[in-house]
Amino acid sequence: MRFDILEHTLDNGLRVVLQPDTSAPLVAVHVMYHVGSKNERAGRTGFAHLFEHLLFQGSEHVPREHHFKLVQDAGGTLNGTTWFDRTNYFETLPANELDLGLWLESDRMGFFKPGITQEKLDNQREVVKNERRQAYENRPYGLAFETLLARAYDEGHPYRHPTIGYMPDIDAARLEDVHEFFDLHYGPNNATLVLVGDFDPAAALERVEAWFGEIPARPVAPRPDVPVPARGGERRALLRDRVQMPRVYLMYHSPCYADPDFEAVVILNYLLADGNSSRFEKTLVYEKQMAADATSFTWPTESAGMCFAVATARPGVAAADLETEVRDVIDDLLRDGVEEEEIEGARNRARRGLLNGRAGFGDRADAIAHAAVLRGDAAYINDAFTRYGAVARADVERVAREVLDPSGLTVLHVVPEEETS
Amino acid sequence: MTPDRALRPAPAAPRPLALPHFERHALPNGLRIEHAERPGLPEVSLHLVLECGAGAEPPRLGGLGELTARLLTAGTPGRDAIQMARWLDRLGVGYRATAGYAVGAVSMHFLSELFEEALEFLAATILDSEFPEHEVERIRRERIDEIERQADDPATVAGLATIAELYGDGLYGRAAAGTEATVSAIGTETVREFHAERYRPGGALLIACGDLDRERLLAAAEARFGAWSGETAPVSPPETPEARANGLILIDRPGSAQSEIRVATVGVPHNTEDHHAIIVANAILGGLFNSRINLNLREDKGWTYGARSSFRFRRGAGPFIARTAVETGRTGPAFEEILREIEGMRTAPVTDDEMKLARNALTLSLPLQFETAVQICGKVSRQRVFGLPDDYWETYRSRIEAVTPEEVREVCRTYLDPDRLTLLAVGDAATAAPTLDGLGPVDVRPAS
Numbered sequence: 001m002r003f004d005i006l007e008h009t010l011d012n013g014l015r016v017v018l019q020p021d022t023s024a025p026l027v028a029v030h031v032m033y034h035v036g037s038k039n040e041r042a043g044r045t046g047f048a049h050l051f052e053h054l055l056f057q058g059s060e061h062v063p064r065e066h067h068f069k070l071v072q073d074a075g076g077t078l079n080g081t082t083w084f085d086r087t088n089y090f091e092t093l094p095a096n097e098l099d100l101g102l103w104l105e106s107d108r109m110g111f112f113k114p115g116i117t118q119e120k121l122d123n124q125r126e127v128v129k130n131e132r133r134q135a136y137e138n139r140p141y142g143l144a145f146e147t148l149l150a151r152a153y154d155e156g157h158p159y160r161h162p163t164i165g166y167m168p169d170i171d172a173a174r175l176e177d178v179h180e181f182f183d184l185h186y187g188p189n190n191a192t193l194v195l196v197g198d199f200d201p202a203a204a205l206e207r208v209e210a211w212f213g214e215i216p217a218r219p220v221a222p223r224p225d226v227p228v229p230a231r232g233g234e235r236r237a238l239l240r241d242r243v244q245m246p247r248v249y250l251m252y253h254s255p256c257y258a259d260p261d262f263e264a265v266v267i268l269n270y271l272l273a274d275g276n277s278s279r280f281e282k283t284l285v286y287e288k289q290m291a292a293d294a295t296s297f298t299w300p301t302e303s304a305g306m307c308f309a310v311a312t313a314r315p316g317v318a319a320a321d322l323e324t325e326v327r328d329v330i331d332d333l334l335r336d337g338v339e340e341e342e343i344e345g346a347r348n349r350a351r352r353g354l355l356n357g358r359a360g361f362g363d364r365a366d367a368i369a370h371a372a373v374l375r376g377d378a379a380y381i382n383d384a385f386t387r388y389g390a391v392a393r394a395d396v397e398r399v400a401r402e403v404l405d406p407s408g409l410t411v412l413h414v415v416p417e418e419e420t421s
Numbered sequence: 422m423t424p425d426r427a428l429r430p431a432p433a434a435p436r437p438l439a440l441p442h443f444e445r446h447a448l449p450n451g452l453r454i455e456h457a458e459r460p461g462l463p464e465v466s467l468h469l470v471l472e473c474g475a476g477a478e479p480p481r482l483g484g485l486g487e488l489t490a491r492l493l494t495a496g497t498p499g500r501d502a503i504q505m506a507r508w509l510d511r512l513g514v515g516y517r518a519t520a521g522y523a524v525g526a527v528s529m530h531f532l533s534e535l536f537e538e539a540l541e542f543l544a545a546t547i548l549d550s551e552f553p554e555h556e557v558e559r560i561r562r563e564r565i566d567e568i569e570r571q572a573d574d575p576a577t578v579a580g581l582a583t584i585a586e587l588y589g590d591g592l593y594g595r596a597a598a599g600t601e602a603t604v605s606a607i608g609t610e611t612v613r614e615f616h617a618e619r620y621r622p623g624g625a626l627l628i629a630c631g632d633l634d635r636e637r638l639l640a641a642a643e644a645r646f647g648a649w650s651g652e653t654a655p656v657s658p659p660e661t662p663e664a665r666a667n668g669l670i671l672i673d674r675p676g677s678a679q680s681e682i683r684v685a686t687v688g689v690p691h692n693t694e695d696h697h698a699i700i701v702a703n704a705i706l707g708g709l710f711n712s713r714i715n716l717n718l719r720e721d722k723g724w725t726y727g728a729r730s731s732f733r734f735r736r737g738a739g740p741f742i743a744r745t746a747v748e749t750g751r752t753g754p755a756f757e758e759i760l761r762e763i764e765g766m767r768t769a770p771v772t773d774d775e776m777k778l779a780r781n782a783l784t785l786s787l788p789l790q791f792e793t794a795v796q797i798c799g800k801v802s803r804q805r806v807f808g809l810p811d812d813y814w815e816t817y818r819s820r821i822e823a824v825t826p827e828e829v830r831e832v833c834r835t836y837l838d839p840d841r842l843t844l845l846a847v848g849d850a851a852t853a854a855p856t857l858d859g860l861g862p863v864d865v866r867p868a869s
Contacts (some may be wrong), residue, residue, distance in 0.1 A: 075785020
């Protein structure tokens, strides 16, 4: 399996990646800006995400409420997301509407400021506050990651606060902040445009040049330094929540997305907790029946990677006892190593996961954009398949020792409101 | 050439969408097979659909279908649950078995080179499962834990309370996966009997889509499922209950950050005469981002992250539900706005602009709805399960385009009767209750 990748950079610095595929009469248009919550300043957490909302509120030539409307009217889907390191905006459209996607994306990149008003900011601020209430505060375990990050990272670390932001900071955002953020981070030379789908590459590139070429490059703000925290010993946190079962979170400092060991850590995640024969499922859920569920995953961050193990207790099981069991499983793995059959299965599951995540044009454009922006290498979309297939037993055992090291561990217990940990 | 930014760029000539064509086959034992070959990515999506959903259970054993589906990997004569898990996990096959109200389905996704072994695994779970006593006991306890934990999530609480209010003791009044009381009552023999009765080739349907040719599919299907025998009758839809009179229920969840809100009534089955008008009407009311409900509550008022509505089409009359989550102090006003929008759909014709948006959004999105093998399997599965016409998708565009504003108003008048809407909120009653004045008597209930 290989996807044809064509790369080009416009004179204004906009990086363009084309992946032609005629298997469906569709085109995915994806713009990723190299800015995220890590770029926020103190007192303005959540701003990158609030800003993302504002970019759907129209621009100089696109009236309010028309961005969604025009894409849906064309039969497309659209959305945007914000994360630590990047913010993306994307739509998948019928292939004959490529110009519509390019017009909308270039208008908000080049002509955003005339469209933004205090009224739009106030409205979307309320929407975002309600997003925080709905998706975090009013969800079981919804504040767990925010609590964990605040404990794992020291004051001032760019990954310390959640992308959604803290409520008082969302309230504090001003129109001047919006203008400043746009100037600092939303120039074409801080963006990557990915097209996947049914188009002629030369013709598509001509259209990209026509729509985006006139947008001037701007100085790009320096990127914040994101240090890997020192492994200064275990850290612990406790969160009381309106839940019935305790949940235990283990967070380890880990290779980041571009690290040569990234794939080996992901394979480790798969063999720890994906599938009923995985270590956590087999021991914690099946044999000991102490956990209702158990997962393990690594966030593909640009810097300072994060590897998690998360388990929810069965009734009557205390968080402390569950933590002991989780750590016993990890210690067993570190002591005795892993079996060839486990690695083979984990590789196969990882490769199927990659395939599933690249079947749709929108998902594939997202994967390409992440590879281009956070690894500087769009061709990783192809290499990943080979690299996951090449992870060997010795690699997994080595990264397990390096990553699952208690001196770099942060533990969070989420417990029912009336219980102690 | 600098393009004109002032106007939406004109689309190029549309490219034709080739809807997937499914070839139909059958084994001598009655197993129907539908197949669409899709070269390209080296993947296969597979669904085995069986008449084994909640409608086939005795109501006092609700969740039997789901429990049985979950137990399919719990052991065969040659392999125990762990060995089954190791087999599946070594292959790396994506596998999920679950039961809905009418049917149950095993869905699989894998690299096409693994097709034969994936089908061998599937056949082992369907034909040879033994349902060991200790495994039934274990999965039953897991299910009960899951059901108990649903009470943690206010959105889930709101959803379950809403359907209970609409359908009472009827099939659609409870989660297809059962309740704590009904799942607790299920024994090992019951599971074995249910499996013996319901997991039969006559009445079952195997759907395959992907990088797989006909010869490979039929050869493996014959080899693995040829010896399977028996027949199962289709699961009948439940009777449609009388929509109840207006009710306003507030489930108290002290300290909630928001109120989860539902406005609901008994809707319609999938197969109805006015199906396409209902789809258009819902798109305008609450189906699209630019629907009336979402533009009002989110983009105008800022009270919510989102608001939407849907008709749940099933073999029987599933519910219509409008849903949102709003800051607690807006609970009553949010109900009023949703009711106002529903009333607006009933009293005045929708605008030409709204009709055009709904039509285009529904029909021009067909290529997106049929993009991947996994999506396509799901589409054809629903089409067969709900007994839709063979040309449902071929005629979809023309039938949607034929819907008139008068028909939209008519279906809203027929199905969204303001005297038969159930209003339900889960939230902090002390703050929410005072906002409900003018909406009628409030039935305040404690959270369970």
